[in-house]
Amino acid sequence: MARSRLRLVRLGALVAVTLLLGACSLISSEDQPLTTFEPAGPFAERIDNLFWPVFWIAVAVFVLVQGAILVAVFLYRDRDGSKEAKQLHGSPKLEIAWTIIPALILAGIAVPTTAAVFDLTECGPDAIEVQVTGHQWWFEYHYPDAEITTANVMVIPAGQEVCARMTSDDVLHNFWIPALNGKRYLVPGQTTELRLQADQPGEYWGHCAEFCGLSHSLMRARVQALEPAEYNAWLASQQAGATLPVEGDPEYEGYQVYLNKQCIQCHTVRFEDDSASNIIATDAFNGPELTHFASRNVFAGAILPGEGQSRGDALKEWLDDPPSTKPGSFMPDLALTEAEIDALIVWLESME
Amino acid sequence: MTATAERPTTTIFRRPSSTKGLWSWITTVDHKRIGIMYGYAAFTFFIIGGLEALLLRIQLSQANGEFLTAGAYNALFTMHGTTMIFLFVMPASSALMNYLLPLLIGARDVAFPRLNALSWWIFFFGAIFLYSTFIFGTSMAPVGVDGVGGVDGNLAPGGGPGSFNFLADSPDGGWFGYQPNAGPLYSPGTAMDYWALGLQIVGLASLVSSVNFLVTVLNLRAKGMRLLRMPVFAWMTTITSFLLLFSLPIIAVALFMVTFDRQFGSLFFAANAGGDPILWQHLFWLFGHPEVYILILPAMGIVSEILPTFSRKPLFGYSAVVFAGAAIAFLGFGVWAHHMFASGITPVAQAAFGLATMTIAIPTGIKIFNWLGTMWMGRIRLHTPMLFAIGFVAMFTIGGLSGVTHAVVPSDWQQTDTYYIVAHFHYVIFGGAVFGLFGGLYYWFPKLTGRLMNERLGKAHFWLMLLGFNLTFGPMHWLGLQGMVRRTWKYAPETGLEPWNLAVTVGAFIIAFSIFIFMINWFTSRRRGEESGLDPWDARTVEWMAPNPTPEYNFAVPPVVTSLDHFWHLKYEEDTEGRAVRVDHADEMLANIEHDQLNPVSPIHLPNPSYFPFFFALGLPIMFYGVIYHRTPWGKALILVGLVISLAAVIGWAMEPLEEPHGDDGGLAEHDQLELAEAAVSPEGSDPVLPPAGGETESSDD
Numbered sequence A: 001m002a003r004s005r006l007r008l009v010r011l012g013a014l015v016a017v018t019l020l021l022g023a024c025s026l027i028s029s030e031d032q033p034l035t036t037f038e039p040a041g042p043f044a045e046r047i048d049n050l051f052w053p054v055f056w057i058a059v060a061v062f063v064l065v066q067g068a069i070l071v072a073v074f075l076y077r078d079r080d081g082s083k084e085a086k087q088l089h090g091s092p093k094l095e096i097a098w099t100i101i102p103a104l105i106l107a108g109i110a111v112p113t114t115a116a117v118f119d120l121t122e123c124g125p126d127a128i129e130v131q132v133t134g135h136q137w138w139f140e141y142h143y144p145d146a147e148i149t150t151a152n153v154m155v156i157p158a159g160q161e162v163c164a165r166m167t168s169d170d171v172l173h174n175f176w177i178p179a180l181n182g183k184r185y186l187v188p189g190q191t192t193e194l195r196l197q198a199d200q201p202g203e204y205w206g207h208c209a210e211f212c213g214l215s216h217s218l219m220r221a222r223v224q225a226l227e228p229a230e231y232n233a234w235l236a237s238q239q240a241g242a243t244l245p246v247e248g249d250p251e252y253e254g255y256q257v258y259l260n261k262q263c264i265q266c267h268t269v270r271f272e273d274d275s276a277s278n279i280i281a282t283d284a285f286n287g288p289e290l291t292h293f294a295s296r297n298v299f300a301g302a303i304l305p306g307e308g309q310s311r312g313d314a315l316k317e318w319l320d321d322p323p324s325t326k327p328g329s330f331m332p333d334l335a336l337t338e339a340e341i342d343a344l345i346v347w348l349e350s351m352e
Numbered sequence B: 001m002t003a004t005a006e007r008p009t010t011t012i013f014r015r016p017s018s019t020k021g022l023w024s025w026i027t028t029v030d031h032k033r034i035g036i037m038y039g040y041a042a043f044t045f046f047i048i049g050g051l052e053a054l055l056l057r058i059q060l061s062q063a064n065g066e067f068l069t070a071g072a073y074n075a076l077f078t079m080h081g082t083t084m085i086f087l088f089v090m091p092a093s094s095a096l097m098n099y100l101l102p103l104l105i106g107a108r109d110v111a112f113p114r115l116n117a118l119s120w121w122i123f124f125f126g127a128i129f130l131y132s133t134f135i136f137g138t139s140m141a142p143v144g145v146d147g148v149g150g151v152d153g154n155l156a157p158g159g160g161p162g163s164f165n166f167l168a169d170s171p172d173g174g175w176f177g178y179q180p181n182a183g184p185l186y187s188p189g190t191a192m193d194y195w196a197l198g199l200q201i202v203g204l205a206s207l208v209s210s211v212n213f214l215v216t217v218l219n220l221r222a223k224g225m226r227l228l229r230m231p232v233f234a235w236m237t238t239i240t241s242f243l244l245l246f247s248l249p250i251i252a253v254a255l256f257m258v259t260f261d262r263q264f265g266s267l268f269f270a271a272n273a274g275g276d277p278i279l280w281q282h283l284f285w286l287f288g289h290p291e292v293y294i295l296i297l298p299a300m301g302i303v304s305e306i307l308p309t310f311s312r313k314p315l316f317g318y319s320a321v322v323f324a325g326a327a328i329a330f331l332g333f334g335v336w337a338h339h340m341f342a343s344g345i346t347p348v349a350q351a352a353f354g355l356a357t358m359t360i361a362i363p364t365g366i367k368i369f370n371w372l373g374t375m376w377m378g379r380i381r382l383h384t385p386m387l388f389a390i391g392f393v394a395m396f397t398i399g400g401l402s403g404v405t406h407a408v409v410p411s412d413w414q415q416t417d418t419y420y421i422v423a424h425f426h427y428v429i430f431g432g433a434v435f436g437l438f439g440g441l442y443y444w445f446p447k448l449t450g451r452l453m454n455e456r457l458g459k460a461h462f463w464l465m466l467l468g469f470n471l472t473f474g475p476m477h478w479l480g481l482q483g484m485v486r487r488t489w490k491y492a493p494e495t496g497l498e499p500w501n502l503a504v505t506v507g508a509f510i511i512a513f514s515i516f517i518f519m520i521n522w523f524t525s526r527r528r529g530e531e532s533g534l535d536p537w538d539a540r541t542v543e544w545m546a547p548n549p550t551p552e553y554n555f556a557v558p559p560v561v562t563s564l565d566h567f568w569h570l571k572y573e574e575d576t577e578g579r580a581v582r583v584d585h586a587d588e589m590l591a592n593i594e595h596d597q598l599n600p601v602s603p604i605h606l607p608n609p610s611y612f613p614f615f616f617a618l619g620l621p622i623m624f625y626g627v628i629y630h631r632t633p634w635g636k637a638l639i640l641v642g643l644v645i646s647l648a649a650v651i652g653w654a655m656e657p658l659e660e661p662h663g664d665d666g667g668l669a670e671h672d673q674l675e676l677a678e679a680a681v682s683p684e685g686s687d688p689v690l691p692p693a694g695g696e697t698e699s700s701d702d
Helices: A002-028 A042-076 A092-121 A228-239 A252-260 A310-320 A338-350 B021-027 B031-060 B070-104 B113-131 B191-219 B232-264 B277-311 B318-334 B336-340 B347-375 B384-407 B409-415 B419-449 B455-481 B498-528 B566-571 B586-598 B612-628 B633-655 B670-681
Strands: A128-135 A138-143 A148-151 A153-157 A162-168 A173-176 A183-186 A192-196 A202-208 A220-226 B572-574 B580-582
Touching (some): A042 B409, A092 B347, A092 B384, A092 B409, A128 A153, A128 A173, A128 A183, A138 A153, A148 A153, A148 A228, A153 A162, A153 A228, A162 A173, A162 A183, A183 A192, A183 B409, B031 B070, B031 B113, B031 B498, B070 B191, B070 B232, B070 B419, B191 B232, B232 B318, B232 B612, B318 B347, B336 B347, B347 B384, B384 B409, B384 B455, B409 B455, B419 B455, B419 B498, B566 B572, B612 B633
Parallel strands (some): A128 A162, A153 A220
Antiparallel strands (some): A128 A138, A162 A192, A173 A183, A173 A202, B572 B580
8 A cells, every 4th residue: 555655656756757857848948038048248147157156056055955855754764663763962063064164155155246246236437328217117218428218129239338327207117138137226316327238239128127016017128239330320310300290291190199189298209390399308297209119119118019010000009098008007098089090100100 | 711710809890701602712811722813813814815826826827817907916916925924924923832832831821911812912903904905995096997098097996908906906015015106106095004004003913922922931931941941943932022023113113104104294205305215125124034034933943843753853953953043033134135136225235235145044054954963863754744844944945045046146136026036935935934834733733632633634735735836936936037027917928938837827726725635634633633642743842741632721730841852851761872762651651741731739820811902902903094094084083982992901901900819910920830840749740750861950040
């Protein structure tokens, strides 16, 4: 009876382990854009290099402790004929050993940890500054040198350090691009710094990591690293204002909706003709700047696609009732008609 | 009150005298009945918190889940954390500490029995107050309608796809209540007021009982039980009480600051008016990190009782285990900012808190290695309590190791606020505290009922819970490192996080099933379990010298303790090799002990029941409801009513006469104990066998 049960347990354990390993291999091959295991720049790399040795030390201790438990249970389990245990009360030598050895290991870990803290905290002198402002629930990026403001997608040059100087407009947020560095809070009334650098051009996913209210889960981030030349071209194109639609243009109707249906109360658009520009003060009840809206590949807190075939449908869904896509969204359901939405989409898509 | 002295005659109200029925429970001051009430309440909240977790897990089992609305999700994770910490693990520890502390140190009750009743009733009303938010609370200002929008659409609770939106009207700022999100501007409804004030009340309960336990341990130990002869669980209760005593005032102040911000327009945490939201985090975690040890140390104590008993060996390095516990508690006050490594504190502060955090691994390691040393070369019997104790050591070790990776500050910048942290602290609190608590329940069940819990069901519970636990929280490490952010209602399918999330959800249901088995076991064994007799586990400590189920007076003959593991040394000697040898007349002696403990030679003086703790506690939530609605006339009236009830109870309490014939509130006058201690060595009592081991002589307390 006891034997057969033991066999059953063993069989069960074997099946479980096999399934576990199978699942592991299945999943690790999948694409995981938020992973911390694929650092794409020196800062994330430094952290990764710190994590792994500590991880392997932890694995060694894990094996030691769990192994000791299993061995103890196996060797010293009460069986028929087991002798009573010797009544050992302890061993000062062992106590000293298992105090000092972990202390030494930890001291060994502490040195590179402390060095990395200091190295990674302060931005380098040549870093490009990008000011990041957190809003419920999207990130705003301001480039002080180029005097441009964008949202949801942070564009950076590959191979150069970017210093994100961050604050928040409302509650705490936490800016996190796993492939580029760890996290840093955005605190209202304070400025925090985060060093970012991508070695290669590419798309890097991120997420607000601090609980920031109803739609925290939908406050995502995207960093787009461009070749330096492309980056400069991007800056130049962003500095230009949008073309002011005139009557007869296909974009004109959408622009009229923007003017007349409250959009203008929150969203800045800069036009080539500066007198038409509508700049919303950053500390006002504001939404993302829409100039060059169509140049961003995501919108609405980086949850909806801002490029390709799906952009039109996404915009339609969004403009129809923003809070149903992003609960609590400060962009209200304006009860736009289908025609108005279509017109807006034409205009928005024209602002490359 | 079978063996109570006559009721005093001079009193305003008649003293309560029921020994059965509802009133006897309301007025009891018996530490065991209080412990039982704490236990059932805690378990009820464990079930509620567990159901909340299951709802969360159903939502997360798929990418872009549409089971819950965002508002319901946020409320559920807030209440899950709040419930499990403040309404489950803390009172469950309190249940075991209440029930067992006097037994462990050979006393008849705690030092202040009425104060003990007060702490329970404060907890009870505080918990009800907190949960009444589901009925009365609002999470946002009552404008706008769910999901409909309009200009006030942002103020509608919940919204978005999903159901259970009615749950959204409850605290939704997280159990950590970070400001300013949980402040008046961004959580304008009343729900977070219920949270802040509810925790205030519940915290008061723990503060009251911590004082009580400390005085008990310092004053009511049985004769000969020097501090370093106390069972480790009594030690950990003491250390936990110190932690509570020093950390609860901090959270009380912080919660008052939040309440003032929310109710009276103070601006402590309002960034737009010069307040500092980060200040809240410092205060919260200055309490919050010691709180972690408040949750885990009692379980460490429990495990330190179970492992020696079932290894049939003394605890390896007893004093090292005790002092490591004290060291953990002490260091626990110096590491709070490791919860805030991403907050932008200076690199010097980050490095300092990182290093301080690492040092905690040292005493923690000492404990783990000593537990292994206890099992090593023992004679291990794998009964259910032992399985849970071993499970504790194994699972807690994992939580400890992932904890070290957080102390590596830059590494924590990646891990913080992800599921890696969720995995870590569940390995500590569930894998640690909850496994330990269950072990304690199985181990001490006979003290409650005189019966044993069913071993088959117990083992099924253990193995299923171990499997479910690891399936739930193991993959969370991976999910976190793959970028899954905490407190997220939805995740995108493109993140590749879905398969493991499904596994986690399956694991959660396995845990739930194992708890169901436990409940069946508990309720059937209470009436039909095998009778335990005096000493079912061949135990080591003096609580097993009291009969099972424990009589109201605990010990008719309080033990006179001559060594650590006193009870064991009555039963066992050592041969030349140092192996335990049962003394010849051990069984006869046990029978004598049981006989003597069940048959007091003279009436035993016990503390009398009282109405006042109940009514004092009843006034508090009424007052606090009034604070929430203080802008209305009836709110002001409630404050007054609550105040009057509590004050009247205080006056009644103060006027309640001291008891006859030896009147202190604690009931047990010292010479009472001595008298009975002497009775223990008198001819009609059992013949206590002095243990040969140790060669320690009786002496006064250290």
